[in-house]
Amino acid sequence: xxxxxSLNRYLLLMAQEHLEFRLPEIKSLLxxxxxxxxxxxxxxxxSPFWILSIPSEDIAxxxxxxxxxxxxxxxxxxxxxxxEELYSSLKNYPVEKMVHSTYKIKxxxxxxxxxxxxxxxxxxxxEFLPFEGKVNLKKPQHIFSVLEDYGLDPxxxxxxxxxxxxxxxxxxxxxxxxxxxxxxxxHFIGNTSMDAGLSxxxxxxxxxxxxxIVFDPFVGTGGLLVASAHFGAYVYGTDxxxxxxxxxxxxxxxxxxxxxxxxxxxxxxxQYGLEKYYLDVLVSDASKPSWRKGTFxxxxxxxxxxxxxxxxxxxxxxxxxxxxxxxxxxxxNFAAETLVLGGRLVYWLPVYTPxxxxxxxxxxxxxxxxxxxxxxxxxxxxxxxxxxxxRIPSTDNKVKCIMNVx
Numbered sequence: 001x002x003x004x005x006s007l008n009r010y011l012l013l014m015a016q017e018h019l020e021f022r023l024p025e026i027k028s029l030l031x032x033x034x035x036x037x038x039x040x041x042x043x044x045x046x047s048p049f050w051i052l053s054i055p056s057e058d059i060a061x062x063x064x065x066x067x068x069x070x071x072x073x074x075x076x077x078x079x080x081x082x083x084e085e086l087y088s089s090l091k092n093y094p095v096e097k098m099v100h101s102t103y104k105i106k107x108x109x110x111x112x113x114x115x116x117x118x119x120x121x122x123x124x125x126x127e128f129l130p131f132e133g134k135v136n137l138k139k140p141q142h143i144f145s146v147l148e149d150y151g152l153d154p155x156x157x158x159x160x161x162x163x164x165x166x167x168x169x170x171x172x173x174x175x176x177x178x179x180x181x182x183x184x185x186x187h188f189i190g191n192t193s194m195d196a197g198l199s200x201x202x203x204x205x206x207x208x209x210x211x212x213i214v215f216d217p218f219v220g221t222g223g224l225l226v227a228s229a230h231f232g233a234y235v236y237g238t239d240x241x242x243x244x245x246x247x248x249x250x251x252x253x254x255x256x257x258x259x260x261x262x263x264x265x266x267x268x269x270x271q272y273g274l275e276k277y278y279l280d281v282l283v284s285d286a287s288k289p290s291w292r293k294g295t296f297x298x299x300x301x302x303x304x305x306x307x308x309x310x311x312x313x314x315x316x317x318x319x320x321x322x323x324x325x326x327x328x329x330x331x332x333n334f335a336a337e338t339l340v341l342g343g344r345l346v347y348w349l350p351v352y353t354p355x356x357x358x359x360x361x362x363x364x365x366x367x368x369x370x371x372x373x374x375x376x377x378x379x380x381x382x383x384x385x386x387x388x389x390x391r392i393p394s395t396d397n398k399v400k401c402i403m404n405v406x
Contacts, residue, residue, distance in 0.1 A: 008053065009075075011167050012070050013049065013070065014049070015069055015175060024374075029062075029207075030054070033059045034055070048071075049110070065174065068175055068178060070173040071172065074145060074167030075167050079165040080164055086164045098131060100131075100133055102135070104137050105126065109148045111153075146164065149162050181199075181272065183196060188222070188247060188264055188265065190221040192220065193223050193252075194224060199224050202303075202374065203227040203230075203301060205374065205376045209232065212233040213235075215236050215297045215301075218238075218239060219245075220244060220303075225237055228301065230274060236279040240283065247265075247267075251263070286334075297338050299346070301344075331345070341380075345375075348375075349374075350373075
């Protein structure tokens with residue numbers, strides 16, 4: 001597919017984790033910041049190198065302020081399948097865009113380690129570039145990278161790279177959030193607390209932004225609220241488990257029998273300096289209608305791990321019959337009634353696949369036959385694309401859903 005001439009080409013260096021989540025996250029974030037996913041690349045699969053066309057460097061920087069699936073982004077100056085092709089591509093790059101300031105060049109390889117001598121040799125081969133600035137290894141104004149792709153098979157590493165790229169570094173992604181928000185360091189956790197990386201990915205799929213109101217109807221220990229609040233959204237949740245909502249009962253940590261006096265969702269947000277975004281968390285049964293009519297939420301992001309119906313005589317949840325189909329029917333209808341127009345519903349769907357393969361899905365593998373799939377939906381008017389999407393009956397507004405498209 002030909003790329004529009006008004007768009008600049010960029011190279012995304014992707015993390016090799018949660019591979020099926022990467023494309024929906026990038027598409028959602030580009031849409032959030034006013035861009036559109038445009039690429040001449042046929043497939044992405046497991047490759048860490050993606051060539052995209054983005055309207056401006058500002059959108060590229062905003063993308064990297066949010067993504068946890070991408071490591072870095074570069075303004076792509078040239079690429080080829082051999083050094084000769086790369087050099088030829090670079091010679092066609094407009095001279096007026098070449099830097100006139102201090103710079104340095106780095107070498108990055110995927111699936112192969114180079115010696116320092118080999119790295120220096122590759123840098124020296126770029127002396128033909130008409131840079132007028134001086135090399136500054138400590139504080140350069142621009143950093144350039146040669147990125148070499150040696151494929152995905154660590155047992156059969158080729159002598160020469162499959163592809164070579166050269167570009168100007170623009171920004172890094174938010175991979176450090178996975179460690180800084182790790183549930184291992186979190187004040188209040190449960191047995192099924194959502195992994196920090198997946199929480200941020202779901203918030204990005206939901207296009208959560210500053211001053212949004214985000215709701216989790218199965219809030220648990222609030223991992224999805226923490227991720228949404230990090231992006232500046234005000235957060236609210238409900239759960240049927242009285243003890244979890246109030247931070248009571250047995251602790252989930254090893255060598256700790258009971259939860260402490262300030263072990264709750266609000267304390268989690270306080271831990272990260274996000275308490276101002278906390279609206280409230282209530283005990284509520286999702287199977288029982290309890291909301292007045294109206295559009296309250298910009299996004300609903302949730303993961304229902306256990307199905308409980310509250311016993312009205314006790315604060316202890318008891319397991320009763322609430323079928324999976326009923327639960328998701330209720331969830332979709334609730335989203336249709338309470339999401340603002342264009343608001344997104346992001347949720348996990350459990351999948352059992354012993355005899356068939358699911359296509360076009362985003363899955364977290366739990367076992368050989370069990371997995372969970374992330375579904376992203378957005379609210380649309382009835383008249384829009386009615387023939388193309390399966391609608392869930394409600395009032396005048398509907399929700400349309402597509403697997404693996406966000």
